[in-house]
Amino acid sequence: MRYEDIAESNARAIYLALTGYGTERPERDRSGFDYAEFWAKSGIMGSLVRPEVRQRSSGRVRATRQLPWR
Numbered sequence: 001m002r003y004e005d006i007a008e009s010n011a012r013a014i015y016l017a018l019t020g021y022g023t024e025r026p027e028r029d030r031s032g033f034d035y036a037e038f039w040a041k042s043g044i045m046g047s048l049v050r051p052e053v054r055q056r057s058s059g060r061v062r063a064t065r066q067l068p069w070r
Contacts, residue, residue, distance in 0.1 A: 003015040021027035 003017075006013045006015055019028065021030060
């Protein structure tokens with residue numbers, strides 16, 4: 001919905017438009033944005049966990065993937 005469409009029916013309406021990726025980036029047409037995606041793309045996500053927790057959890061994932069599924 002554009003501002004012009006809203007202003008026709010209510011001139012006092014407040015219009016706010018947000019973009020998750022800006023107006024000039026390649027992702028500009030993608031919908032939505034959340035901090036988890038931002039952290040993952042920037043590499044910050046890996047630094048938010050204590051190293052000992054990260055090592056234990058990654059080992060668990062590897063062990064799970066090697067189990068035979070029937």
